[in-house]
Amino acid sequence: MPEGHTIHRLAAEHLRMFAGHPVAAESPQGRFADGARQVDGRTLREADAHGKHLLLGFGDERRLHIHLGIYGTYTFGPVPAPAPVGMVRLRLAGPSEYADLRGPNACELLEPGEIKLLLDRLGADPLREDADPDQAYRRISRSRTTIAALLMDQTVVAGPGNVYRAEVLFRLGIDPLLPGRKVTPEQWAAIWADLVPLMREGVRLGRIDTVRPEHTPEAMGRPPRQDDHGGEVYVYRRAGMPCLLCGTEVRTQVLAGRNLFWCPACQPPHA
Structure with missing residues (x-):
């Protein structure tokens, strides 16, 4: 399972590729089709990491929560993106690059209360300035x-x-x-x-x-x-x-x- 430094790198990578731009979102696999439709066309405003959890914000109080687990992987590349290969749970595409997510333990849109429950059960993250x-x-x-x-x-x-x-x-x-x-x-x-x-x-x-x-x-x-x-x-x-x-x-x-x-x-x- 990827350790916390990998998730913090992913947060920075999402900001580099997509921050301030509307992103195209789709779920070629179909398992996140409804969530992808709600993200599609929105602008990435935030990307944050808490331990092994990635949280992406698109301008409202909800967050796209991704936990890679044991089998989750990301692949990146330039646009235009090729036809999806394998079970791509989520594809995000910006002006010049795309990101494909495969096999995550979690890929879901969380409401504010759900976000709080997630964060409240996590311990101190050595990579965060607010860690205790x-x-x-x-x-x-x-x-x-x-x-x-x-x-x-x-x-x-x-x-x-x-x-x-x-x-x-x-x-x-x-x-x-x-x-x-x-x-x-x-x-x-x-x-x-x-x-x-x-x-x-x-x-x-x-x-x-x-x-x-x-x-x-x-x-x-x-x-x-x-x-x-x-x-x-x-x-x-x-x-x-x-x-x-x-x-x-x-x-x-x-x-x-x-x-x-x-x-x-x-x-x-x-x-």
Whole structure:
């Protein structure tokens, strides 16, 4: 599933392509035909991201809500747009470019009350200026759930996914199985302070890079990572391989339905 930096990039991309212009909207697949008709010909005024949720505004109080989920993808190109290929849920076309959305978990028009319900259940987004990390810590500090699971809970922290949670815990030497109630205020402050610039860099680059300058392939004289995920990381998808820092075998286990990766030496078990 795309992590929060991808959705913030999509918001910026929609503004770049369509802001201030009437857009043509259609649903070649047909599953969003009524919603597309209500958007068709309207001008994009806002594009905002909250965690993994994209909200597009077309001049009234409603918002077009898009959540990619596991299978959702976007493709972009110049106009005139070619005939749709595959199950295109929504096509938006502006003066010079178009965007095709396929396979999203959600593509719907929300009324103001529905928007509020959505936003109220989301946690703090490290990429938003209005985020409240203290609110997230209040949830974490009362929980018996592991910090690794809590970082994936979008009602606690909105945006980070499997990569960011594994990598930030490694970078700070925190045991991923540490219960939330045992996470100190100092540890949480360090986690938040690390997530913010890491995710901002993800927005800038369009990929997740988490290794520090002294641990890049060039600095360490090692081959670059070969993975379809892209980006240089410490532990994500490196199960069974030696830790880049200490050489200990990177471990993995399923936690909250996702594969967790960590180094048992660099992230020793909590007492």
